Amino acid sequence: MITSYTEENYLKAIYHLHHEKNASVSTNSISESLQTRAASVTDMLKKLADKGFINYAKYQGVTLTDSGKQKAIEIIRKHRLWEVFLVEKLNFKWDEVHDLAEELEHINSEILINKLDEFLDFPKNDPHGDPIPDKNGVLKSQEVLPIHKLQIGDAGIISGVKEHSKGFLQYLEKTGLTLGETIKIVDKIDFDGSVIINIHQKEQNISREVAKNLLIAI
């Protein structure tokens, strides 16, 4: 079944929203995530349901069907492979690639994406640490926890981000909190939710917002 650029963005948004909240996805949350009006979302949900990509009952929110999930994962695979290409081959920074990948992900060719995968030497993760689905649509979820869920004394490697905004990524870069660095939890401040970590043999304070969005593999 063919999908338009727009339909693909809806499917991907639904996929991500489902994995964020682990519940059926509401019209409003889609509307917010895609910056469109709720009325437009309703229209599109009807269409996606007709095409068999989502389970939709009025007022009940939506879930992806198997075919919808597959389509979403295909697009995510393309998005993340293009991001790797942009960073590894064209020397873009990790905070510069999202919008471009947002467009490139809609180029429709299985051969192209598989050749790109090979050219990049079958990377396992994108520049933000997110796992790249393989050509069969298998996406292995990595065991990571946001810093604010770790206990004092826990140690691990910075392996991903929950928030992908330019501002956040640039902040991490500036403060040395980049992928691959080893950190250890020194203290957790109840008062403001901030966390003191040890990184590069030094102590560093991390705000609650950062602690919630920085993922650690233990």
Next chain:
Amino acid sequence: MITSYTEENYLKAIYHLHHEKNASVSTNSISESLQTRAASVTDMLKKLADKGFINYAKYQGVTLTDSGKQKAIEIIRKHRLWEVFLVEKLNFKWDEVHDLAEELEHINSEILINKLDEFLDFPKNDPHGDPIPDKNGVLKSQEVLPIHKLQIGDAGIISGVKEHSKGFLQYLEKTGLTLGETIKIVDKIDFDGSVIINIHQKEQNISREVAKNLLIAI
């Protein structure tokens, strides 16, 4: 001025048609080249004229304005650089890349295309021998002639094709008529317009159709 995917295809088509016939471009020729109805073309011509990309007077055909020409050249630059990428880096064949480049050319980012250019080491020609405009939109037209315009005794290097169809490119590949090969005109047959050339130390007969579409640099 922003341009849609569709507008870009029209501008590129007008540019190519103008250079093929060296005259103002007719509604019907655009319609044929883009596989749309003439009525649709007329609608689009009005819009492109409003946006300042073409000079259009009813029933008179169109020409590109400077800004239209610039836009067209930008798209051609992107198209050809992506083709080089697909062939050189992803190991596509020269007859497989056109349709993909047709989509990739609409990805809208000057930084991306300049970084791609650099990554590819600033190629001068695409896989079909066509020249690649530089980042300032300068396109140097190469001095080439189709085989059927050469005289007996003339020699040169296969440097381009006028026809870009998969079938033609595959045929050239199969018969060894690839870019970079040296050829010499041995005889021209009036009867059917075919040409006998010397290539690889052997004589080879070339039909009129091939002779018209294979470009030689002398």
Next chain:
DNA sequence: TTATATTTTTAGACTTATCTAAAAATTCAT
């Protein structure tokens, strides 16, 4: 539990790009 607030859907409209059918303009051929 009933009123209020929030969410979601419907109704109707707009834009872009397309189409068919018919009218108008231009070109061609005698």
Next chain:
DNA sequence: ATGAATTTTTAGATAAGTCTAAAAATATAA
């Protein structure tokens, strides 16, 4: 130069994706 053929434009429709405003359903809270 005039009638016929061809090309181009207009008129009116359609489909995709979006919007605003209003109605309907659901959730929340006194």
